Amino acid sequence: MDKETVIFSKALADETRQRILKLICCRWLAVNEIVAELNLTQPTISHHLALLREAGLVLIRQEGKFTYYTLNQxxxxxxxxxxxxxxxxxxxxxxxxxxxxxxxxxxxxx
Amino acid sequence: MDKETVIFSKALADETRQRILKLICCRWLAVNEIVAELNLTQPTISHHLALLREAGLVLIRQEGKFTYYTLNQxxxxxxxxxxxxxxxxxxxxxxxxxxxxxxxxxxxxx
DNA sequence: AGATTATATAGATTACCGTCTATTTGTCAA
DNA sequence: TTGACAAATAGACGGTAATCTATATAATCT
CATH class of the missing domain: 1.10.287 (Helix Hairpins)
Structure with a gap:
């Protein structure tokens, strides 16, 4: 059984996460910028970003106190x-x- | 927002459903044949097939008292x-x- | 050092989902 | 028509997941 495709599908199986992915599709955004775009609290966004990270779907870059995310195409x-x-x-x-x-x-x- | 991709991802976001899709990928199988392959009850399989049907991922053919499913490639x-x-x-x-x-x-x- | 800002983590709550048993519906054969 | 089998539906139950508030951690600025 191809477990990877299940993990991948689960990561995409939520509207909020797809909206996040769309936002960071071709650019780097800091967490607070993503929060500003979506109508959700910062911990909720961080939670979804953690899931996307575990699925290997995002790349992360730390810069000072900011953490930038982008979609891993x-x-x-x-x-x-x-x-x-x-x-x-x-x-x-x-x-x-x-x-x-x-x-x-x-x-x-x- | 592209709702269709969310529905699609949700439909695939379960190991049992991916196993079903794999089984019916290139052939028509009746529900009882699918049940025989997977270690789950018939209502559970019917439930998953209903979800896949709503997502447009399966084609259905009725033949007598048998219902055949195949993956909608x-x-x-x-x-x-x-x-x-x-x-x-x-x-x-x-x-x-x-x-x-x-x-x-x-x-x-x- | 203390205050402020950015992000992650913990814990609680609510809703949804996967599975089961029991039942219903529909089809065929005797 | 009755009995047997295929599949769908209803309802219950336990687990998972999405969201929130509160708090912790870490970096920056004064």
């Missing part, structure tokens, strides 16, 4: 790819993904 | 694609998926 791509390969092996897209994951994880040709 | 591909486009727009794979979804949902050229 590579891991998300890898997990979506595994879902496609596991559950849609007959789809054309799966072979595309398969090739992509192969070439993007192996070292470059000389 | 097209819908799974579409949802994974939306995850990638939403959350990994900078990834190479996203443009591949984008093109794939465009061409596979529009009518064929004459």
């Amino acid at each position: 590579a891991h998300l791509v890898s997990c979506c790819g595994r879902l496609l390969i596991n559950f849609a092996p007959q789809s054309e897209i799966s072979t595309l993904v398969q090739n992509h994951l192969d070439t993007s994880t192996s070292p470059k040709e000389p | 097209a819908h799974l591909v579409s949802c994974c694609g939306r995850l990638l486009i939403n959350f990994a727009p900078q990834s190479e794979i996203s443009t591949l998926v984008q093109n794939h979804l465009d061409t596979s949902t529009s009518p064929k050229e004459p």
